[in-house]
Amino acid sequence: MGRFYPNQSIYRTEYGDLGHDTQFAVSKESIWITDQLGFRNYDIPSKMDILIVGDSYANGCSVSQDETLSSQIKKLSGLQTYQMMIGLDKTLFMIETKKIPKPSVIIYNIVERNILEIQFTEKTRPSYSLDKNINDFDIFKDKVQKNVFMNRFISILNPNPLGIQSSINPKYFFLEGENALISLKNDQIDSITLSLSHYRQVLQDRGIKFLFLPVPNKETIYYDFVPLQSQPISLHQLYTDLEKSGINYINLLDVYNSNKDKTLLYHFDDSHWNSTAIKIAADEVINSQIF
Numbered sequence: 001m002g003r004f005y006p007n008q009s010i011y012r013t014e015y016g017d018l019g020h021d022t023q024f025a026v027s028k029e030s031i032w033i034t035d036q037l038g039f040r041n042y043d044i045p046s047k048m049d050i051l052i053v054g055d056s057y058a059n060g061c062s063v064s065q066d067e068t069l070s071s072q073i074k075k076l077s078g079l080q081t082y083q084m085m086i087g088l089d090k091t092l093f094m095i096e097t098k099k100i101p102k103p104s105v106i107i108y109n110i111v112e113r114n115i116l117e118i119q120f121t122e123k124t125r126p127s128y129s130l131d132k133n134i135n136d137f138d139i140f141k142d143k144v145q146k147n148v149f150m151n152r153f154i155s156i157l158n159p160n161p162l163g164i165q166s167s168i169n170p171k172y173f174f175l176e177g178e179n180a181l182i183s184l185k186n187d188q189i190d191s192i193t194l195s196l197s198h199y200r201q202v203l204q205d206r207g208i209k210f211l212f213l214p215v216p217n218k219e220t221i222y223y224d225f226v227p228l229q230s231q232p233i234s235l236h237q238l239y240t241d242l243e244k245s246g247i248n249y250i251n252l253l254d255v256y257n258s259n260k261d262k263t264l265l266y267h268f269d270d271s272h273w274n275s276t277a278i279k280i281a282a283d284e285v286i287n288s289q290i291f
Contacts, residue, residue, distance in 0.1 A: 003038030003085070016062065018163025018173035019269025026269050031065040037099065039084045040068065044100060049079040051091070051103035057215050058109035059085035062272035069109060072275075072282040088199050089124040095206070105209045105290060108199070112217040112235055113181055116188060120195040163269065166225045174226055175271040180219035182232045193241045200247055211290050212242065212249040213281065215273060218266040221256050231257075250284045 010032040015025045035041045040059055052058050052070050060068030060083070066075070070083040082100065084091065088108060094100050110118075163173030174180070184192075200210040220232045235253045242249045256265055256277065265277040273281075 004032075004034050004040065006034055006036050006038040008032065008034045014062070016163075016173065016267050016269030016271075018175060018271055019165075022269070024165075024171050024173070024269055026267065028062070028267075029064070033065050039082075040065070041070070041082055045080040045082060046101060047080050048082050048101040048103040050081045050105045050107060051100070052081065052083040052107045052109050053086055053088060053091045054107075054109035054213075055111060055114050056085065057111050057272060058083055058107075060278075062267055062270045063275050063278065067275035067278060069107075069278050069282060069285075072279055073285055076282055077286050087121075087124075089121040092122075092202065093124060095208075102206070103208060105211060106203055107211045107213050107285065108196075109213040109215065111215045112220060112232075113176065115192055115214055115234070115238065116181070118192050118195045120198040163271075166227075168225045168227055171268045172222060172225045173269050174219050174222075176217070176219060177226055178228065180217050180226070180228075180232060181234050182228075184234045184237045189237055189241045192238060193245050193247070196242070196247050197245055209290050210248060211285070211288065212247055213285065214238070214249070214252070215277075215281070216253050216256055218271055218273075220253065221260050221265060248288070248290050250281065250288060252281055252284065255280060255284060 012030055014028045014030045019025050032040065033042055035043050037044065050073060058069065065071065068083065070081040073079060074081040091106065095102050163175065164177035166172035196212060203210045214235060216235060219226050223231045239251055259265065259280060263276050265273060267274050
């Protein structure tokens with residue numbers, strides 16, 4: 001996780017990360033804009049009501065710029081929002097070194113499969129420089145060093161979709177399929193909750209409210225298309241412990257369960273949620289008791 005090339009405006013046609021180069025690939029027109037720090041925002045607000053950090057879900061992968069969680073919360077509430085695809089440890093560094101304004105609320109937004117990676121760490125400096133001015137030549141040189149052009153050429157010659165295709169409905173592709181997270185052990189639950197409690201306290205000491213927003217795996221919501229015998233219970237297990245510890249969180253699992261038969265919540269050919277699911281999450285955030 002980290003930043004992208006700064007000050008970029010990219011208009012492109014995208015395909016899902018799971019079903020690309022198959023007859024089931026779905027094309028999407030997408031806009032990507034990054035600010036001077038290289039994060040996916042139009043700019044850095046002078047006043048920050050909500051800061052959203054986390055993984056590719058927080059970043060809005062698979063949706064266009066105005067469909068991200070940050071954009072939709074801002075549009076619905078009028079609050080000043082900002083997003084960064086980094087962990088909470090690096091977020092603390094960004095705030096304390098005044099790279100960004102101190103937010104009133106931090107939303108930690110990650111997908112279910114990544115909750116086992118939650119581990120409290122003191123503020124950590126990002127591995128990349130946030131002060132260096134990057135020009136077009138720097139970007140070209142970086143792409144050459146990372147073999148971006150060669151890897152793209154190879155992918156065209158030898159397509160290799162990442163997804164596991166559903167045996168129930170061939171339009172559905174999954175990232176982990178039957179190997180998706182099903183349940184948590186007690187020590188795993190304790191470790192996740194303890195780490196989140198530490199982060200909450202650190203932020204509280206700095207006058208910042210904390211909201212945890214875990215997004216169910218696609219396999220969890222559409223478990224019958226994987227197929228799995230029953231819906232994974234890991235998030236419900238975690239919710240119970242979060243409740244006991246007084247950690248503010250959003251229960252998207254129950255909300256999505258009540259909506260999944262009415263509308264599509266995840267892209268058919270992608271592991272990520274779609275703009276409809278993000279809009280539902282944005283509504284839940286705005287209606288939460290944290291504001």
